[in-house]
Amino acid sequence: MTKVLIVEDEDIVARMYEKALKFNNFEVEVAIGGNEGLEKVKSFKPDLVLLDIMMPEPDGMEVLEKIKSDPETSGLPIVMLTNLSGKHDAEHALSKGAIEYWVKSSVDIKDLGGMINNIVNEKHPENQSN
Amino acid sequence: MKKKAEDGAEIKTSSDYALKIFSLTGIVFFLIFSVVYLLKGDLFAGIVEITIAFTFFLNLIFLTKHKNIDSASSFALLALIPFYLFILTTGGIANTGLFWLHPFPVAALYFKGSKKGLVLSIFLGLILVVIFIFKLLGIYVTPFSLVEIRQALASYILLNIFIYFYQKGNESKQKLVEEKEKEVNKRQEELVKTMGKGKTLESQFEQERDKLNLIINSMGEGLLVVDKDYKIRMINHTAELLLGVKEKKVLGTEWHKLANAYIGGKEIPFKQRVSIQVLNKAVTIQTVLEDDHYYLVKSSGRKFPIVSVTTPIFEDSKVVGAVKVFSDATQEKEAKILIEEAIKSKTKELKYEQQRSHAILENTGEGVILTNDKGKITYVNPAFEKMSGYDNDYLSGKDFSETIKAYDLKENEIPPAQISDAAAVTAEKQEMKLMLQKKEGEKIGVIINSAPVRSQTNFIGVVRVIHDVTDDLQLQQQKDDFFSIASHELRTPLSVITGNLDTVLAGYGKSQMTKEDLALLQDSMDASDRLIKMVGDFLNISRLDQGRLNYEIRQVDACFVIESVVHELMPLIENKGIKLSYTCINDPKHKMVLVDENLLKEILINLIGNSLKFTDKGEIKIEHGLKDNMSYIKVIDPGVGIAKDKQKLLFQRFQQAMNRTLAREAGGTGLGLYISREFARVMGGDLVLEESELGKGSIFSFTLPLANSVK
Numbered sequence: 001m002t003k004v005l006i007v008e009d010e011d012i013v014a015r016m017y018e019k020a021l022k023f024n025n026f027e028v029e030v031a032i033g034g035n036e037g038l039e040k041v042k043s044f045k046p047d048l049v050l051l052d053i054m055m056p057e058p059d060g061m062e063v064l065e066k067i068k069s070d071p072e073t074s075g076l077p078i079v080m081l082t083n084l085s086g087k088h089d090a091e092h093a094l095s096k097g098a099i100e101y102w103v104k105s106s107v108d109i110k111d112l113g114g115m116i117n118n119i120v121n122e123k124h125p126e127n128q129s130n
Numbered sequence: 131m132k133k134k135a136e137d138g139a140e141i142k143t144s145s146d147y148a149l150k151i152f153s154l155t156g157i158v159f160f161l162i163f164s165v166v167y168l169l170k171g172d173l174f175a176g177i178v179e180i181t182i183a184f185t186f187f188l189n190l191i192f193l194t195k196h197k198n199i200d201s202a203s204s205f206a207l208l209a210l211i212p213f214y215l216f217i218l219t220t221g222g223i224a225n226t227g228l229f230w231l232h233p234f235p236v237a238a239l240y241f242k243g244s245k246k247g248l249v250l251s252i253f254l255g256l257i258l259v260v261i262f263i264f265k266l267l268g269i270y271v272t273p274f275s276l277v278e279i280r281q282a283l284a285s286y287i288l289l290n291i292f293i294y295f296y297q298k299g300n301e302s303k304q305k306l307v308e309e310k311e312k313e314v315n316k317r318q319e320e321l322v323k324t325m326g327k328g329k330t331l332e333s334q335f336e337q338e339r340d341k342l343n344l345i346i347n348s349m350g351e352g353l354l355v356v357d358k359d360y361k362i363r364m365i366n367h368t369a370e371l372l373l374g375v376k377e378k379k380v381l382g383t384e385w386h387k388l389a390n391a392y393i394g395g396k397e398i399p400f401k402q403r404v405s406i407q408v409l410n411k412a413v414t415i416q417t418v419l420e421d422d423h424y425y426l427v428k429s430s431g432r433k434f435p436i437v438s439v440t441t442p443i444f445e446d447s448k449v450v451g452a453v454k455v456f457s458d459a460t461q462e463k464e465a466k467i468l469i470e471e472a473i474k475s476k477t478k479e480l481k482y483e484q485q486r487s488h489a490i491l492e493n494t495g496e497g498v499i500l501t502n503d504k505g506k507i508t509y510v511n512p513a514f515e516k517m518s519g520y521d522n523d524y525l526s527g528k529d530f531s532e533t534i535k536a537y538d539l540k541e542n543e544i545p546p547a548q549i550s551d552a553a554a555v556t557a558e559k560q561e562m563k564l565m566l567q568k569k570e571g572e573k574i575g576v577i578i579n580s581a582p583v584r585s586q587t588n589f590i591g592v593v594r595v596i597h598d599v600t601d602d603l604q605l606q607q608q609k610d611d612f613f614s615i616a617s618h619e620l621r622t623p624l625s626v627i628t629g630n631l632d633t634v635l636a637g638y639g640k641s642q643m644t645k646e647d648l649a650l651l652q653d654s655m656d657a658s659d660r661l662i663k664m665v666g667d668f669l670n671i672s673r674l675d676q677g678r679l680n681y682e683i684r685q686v687d688a689c690f691v692i693e694s695v696v697h698e699l700m701p702l703i704e705n706k707g708i709k710l711s712y713t714c715i716n717d718p719k720h721k722m723v724l725v726d727e728n729l730l731k732e733i734l735i736n737l738i739g740n741s742l743k744f745t746d747k748g749e750i751k752i753e754h755g756l757k758d759n760m761s762y763i764k765v766i767d768p769g770v771g772i773a774k775d776k777q778k779l780l781f782q783r784f785q786q787a788m789n790r791t792l793a794r795e796a797g798g799t800g801l802g803l804y805i806s807r808e809f810a811r812v813m814g815g816d817l818v819l820e821e822s823e824l825g826k827g828s829i830f831s832f833t834l835p836l837a838n839s840v841k
Binding site: 010012013016017019020023083085086087088104105108109110 | 617621622623625626628629630632633636637638662666680682728
């Protein structure tokens with residue numbers, strides 16, 4: 001099963017994604033806030049991280065930078081899932097190593113699982129059998 | 131008949147009358163004849179008589195209208211020749227006795243002095259003579275009797291004799307007039323010659339002297355002539371009045387006995403009097419208002435300021451006298467004093483004004499910078515010193531735009547030229563919102579109002595008033611932040627509601643739920659979707675209103691965006707069982723547009739979504755082309771259409787939201803089309819309802835700027 005870590009400061013939002021993904025047969029772990037996110041990246045060892053940006057310190061951009069600067073986790077695909085819709089924010093995140101930048105309002109929750117699978121399968125073609 | 135006539139000569143009025151009467155008589159005469167013949171029953175003769183009357187009539191018209199003998203003669207010739215030929219060949223009007231009258235109109239022309247008239251007259255005479263001789267000799271027998279021909283000849287000759295004497299009479303009258311004229315001219319010449327002669331040198335001299343006296347006595351200035359002994363030799367009327375004397379009494383009197391002279395309040399000693407100096411030194415001396423030169427008239431005791439010019443008179447290079455021209459300068463003196471006083475008080479006012487202006491500048495909260503015509507700072511007030519951290523001494527003599535760095539509100543540096551004095555002069559009045567860098571490096575938001583200062587028309591510098599808006603900008607930033615947070619806060623709970631409902635409806639925990647439960651959840655889901663859309667609309671309206679819409683214009687592939695929106699909506703379209711067609715613009719060069727991709731998507735989703743909502747069968751077409759150098763996209767649906775009276779409400783902001791009778795956009799805020807149009811306009815295009823008819827469908831279209839304009 002594909003392991004997804006959701007880093008999100010709002011528990012109701014996190015839970016929404018958690019339930020939807022679990023329903024689609026993902027193994028899901030939720031981290032409330034950036035610090036918990038950084039811990040769980042190491043303990044849970046996810047295949048992909050869904051990372052919110054607007055969070056109390058450390059925010060999503062800082063978390064992204066930390067994950068990418070740690071050699072142990074730098075290869076992890078990180079998808080920014082945020083309410084910020086500016087082009088500027090997207091470019092910034094992609095330049096820091098995020099693999100995708102999704103705006104929450106334009107991601108249909110029904111499609112989320114498929115979108116994640118696309119990325120994971122592209123990254124690790126051997127997992128395609130999942 | 132030797133009278134020479136000039137071709138084309140103008141008709142003279144004198145003989146004009148005679149001719150007109152002549153022609154009129156002809157007309158009357160021949161009309162009577164024709165009536166007589168017609169009464170007798172001789173139709174042919176009657177018509178001939180009318181023809182002759184008509185000939186006279188035409189003659190009359192020509193003479194009065196054309197006023198040119200040659201045209202009249204030409205006509206007469208043309209009219210009469212066929213007439214004569216007719217008579218001579220047919221002889222159809224024998225015994226009418228009219229023959230002798232025929233030359234009359236022609237003769238009349240000759241009468242007026244035309245060459246053609248003369249030719250015609252001779253021609254007619256010859257015809258008559260030939261006819262006469264032929265008749266006598268029996269060669270050609272006309273129906274006319276010899277008597278008649280003789281009558282005609284006689285009348286012809288008589289007429290010509292009459293004309294001859296008439297002309298002659300005219301000629302002699304003319305001669306007489308010419309002679310009289312000559313005589314008059316001669317007399318005039320003589321008169322001119324006589325004039326100029328007989329005037330003596332003496333009278334001429336007297337005249338000149340009178341003229342000179344007239345000039346001197348009508349001068350506004352007083353004039354005195356003194357001889358080398360200082361005695362008055364001439365005094366004009368003005369001088370008499372000024373000095374209160376009579377010419378007769380003062381001629382021969384010494385000048386200094388009439389009046390004392392003062393300078394600067396002191397009497398001038400005799401030897402230093404201006405006239406004495408002029409006589410002794412043989413120079414011209416002028417005294418002006420500033421010299422404080424006064425005369426005190428001894429007889430009356432009247433004292434008055436004067437200005438004067440005194441010039442020596444030479445005879446054989448020796449000074450024999452002096453001419454003094456002077457005037458009473460009382461009025462000028464008074465005026466001068468008034469002006470001096472006015473200047474004093476104005477100077478005081480000015481100083482007061484300056485102090486006041488200075489106090490205002492020193493104490494106002496607005497920053498003020500003054501520069502001179504060279505663009506160098508001459509003054510900076512304390513408010514600006516405080517604002518910028520630079521002091522007056524540091525800035526004085528420096529160029530404003532070169533010294534203080536300026537940035538736009540996005541913190542890009544502004545080139546100095548844009549805020550230079552030259553720019554201020556060109557713009558005449560300039561208001562700019564920008565950021566200035568303080569001496570310490572921090573940036574402040576300011577509004578700079580600059581204007582060139584002119585004194586009369588001379589440019590003397592630029593004044594800049596600087597209003598600190600740092601706090602306003604911060605407030606604006608806070609508002610912006612609040613907005614994005616508010617929209618985030620609004621969206622998050624809504625998206626959680628829809629997201630969870632979606633998951634449940636997709637089957638999560640489905641086993642415990644009845645169909646009715648699911649229907650209720652579906653309703654909640656639809657309601658949430660609507661709520662999300664409404665929140666989105668209101669946020670967009672607020673952003674548009676406050677000019678805070680976030681967008682970024684870039685080169686975008688319009689085909690790609692349209693295709694992706696179509697792809698996104700495809701499930702809905704297929705669900706409804708209708709078709710949708712789209713073909714990218716023909717020329718791939720024109721598919722690139724300058725837009726914000728998200729705004730473009732919103733417009734497309736709105737237009738196609740509306741069409742979808744109101745179309746139950748058939749095909750929605752998206753056409754993509756060019757119009758007026760713009761990308762042109764049409765969304766055509768065969769749906770329910772919009773009633774004419776509702777069409778104008780479509781783009782009104784709140785009208786629709788309140789007017790539920792408009793079925794279009796049911797379930798939304800009714801702001802979708804308004805927002806789409808605003809989005810199109812923000813990007814430099816426009817959005818319109820092209821046409822719509824109830825039951826037949828609607829066509830909406832919008833334009834977008836091309837990345838590469840069509841040539």
